[in-house]
Amino acid sequence: MSDWVLIAVLGTVTLGAVNVLDSHLIGRRLPSLRAFLLPASTFILLLTLVVMFLAPLPVGVSGGTLAAAIASGIIRAISIVLLLNIYRSEEVSWAVPVYHTYPVFVALMAVPFLGESLGLLQWLAIGVMVSGTLLIAIRRNAAGGIRWLGRPLLLLLAAALLNAVADVTGKYALGEISFWNMYWIGSLCLVVMFLGFSLRRSVLREVLALPRLGRLGALMVFNETLAMVGILLVFQAMALGPVSLVSAITGARPIFVFFLALAINRLLPGSLLRVDTGRRAVLLRLAATLLIGIGIALIYLA
Template sequence: MLSWVVIGLAGAAVSGIVSIFDKTVIYRYATTPHTLPLLIGIAQTFVGVVVLAVVRVPEGAEWEPVFWALVSGVVFGLSAQFLIRVLYWNEVSRTIPVFQSYPIFTAVYAFFFLGEELGVVDWLAVAVVVAGSVLISFRPGSGSIRGILLDRAFVLLMIGSAIHGSAHIFGKVAVDELPVLFTHALRSLGLGAVFFAFNLRSGSVDDVRTFVRTRSPALRFVAMNELIIATVGLLLLLWALALGPAALVTALSGARAFFLVVYSTALALVWKGALGEVTTPGVIAIKMVSTMLIVAGVAAIAMGSA
């Protein structure tokens, strides 16, 4: 059997690709911040229905883990609302790594609610991750650290990150009792319901209609991303969560920040202006240093809690 560490890192690498596709749709095709979430809601609801039809309800499944699987999807959707809202207006490699500080919150929740203990190294790692999250939001000449902390985008991302951290706790409770595929189907349905509720608006519906009428490449991006890439990434991370402790698996998923900065910076260097990324030497240096801080922090959480 593959190690949950390998599975978790593979899931993080795949999830980094998801963010690139999301930003491509937002940057090049969507005219409202609700368009992409609506498309994701449609795709994830489809995934949930299809997977549920194939795997069906397992024998002996109790209502409680089923409930927590649905809650995990709903909470995941709520946190993603914060993320996508900010992603619409900001660079992908500055947005996702800040959001990726959610392992901090998962580790705290796991300590209090799942009995997963944290050592001194873990708490030091928390400080490192927070420092990296703040640094990656820094723009040379943009003002003080205090100004960054009070920036609306940063605050929204940290709230979304705290909510997202709890989704992994609910998912862990569910997947400990239910098969991975069945849990994933329920989470997809919960996520889809939230995205429909928040994003079924005239502007986003008009965007989708235009995409369909003009056969926009945006539909291909979303279909490939949500039906294949995102599904694989989510399944890998859920599989790792089924095999390992919530705090450690979630910490490993923070490596998504590293993969994302590598992907987005490489694309921006090859295609100038791609994804709206800034590629001056100073900006790239800040992104790489801060991302490595985040990765080092979450790695320390994993090693310290082993």
């Protein structure tokens, strides 16, 4: 196995673990989304300042490139806030696969904005991913009938669309700056937005009043450090190997999230929010997750 393949797999698994930990913290351990964002953004800011000191912007970087990088960071931050908000009411093993339909929007935007054309296999991939999204959105009601999670599904698709826009603008910026620069610019945008949303006296009182604050803080530090490691592993894989193949590997993150969430709820029941572990639900979720993963791979490998 090539080095970049192993690095991409490690980065994908790491970020999958971060998704599950985010869901646990937001859905079970903290009283509100703001109470999660305030300490998380504080620690992210410390990590960002270190990276910014070690990897300053190159001399003579253009204003257009800098604007694209900042726009990418702001748009991605909005996308992440939407995703984190969904974690408070929905299962991570449902939310993450739907969120990772964003390569569909990347492919669709590439036609009018980048002058690219889609082949038959890529359109087939879009159809496969849409089918997976519809399948994974199915829920059984109390009477045994089928119901659809309309609003959460629409919010997740909006988050996926924003993430795709961030990728397109970020691709432009990476033509002139390094992925290290993109990391700290994006993180600064994320921190500013998170603190603007969560920096309130009432939120600070909520956090300080939490039981076992030291243990919870250590878990959050571990989670945010893990997130940085996962992102940098993926960036390193992109630097060493073909971007299309690395993207196909990282697009399989929902599959890792599904199995990890399932394993955690088997070993530690109740640690994640309302995960249905019935045989029918598991098989349905697995089929939908695999469809989305196959669709992502087809888009990037076609």
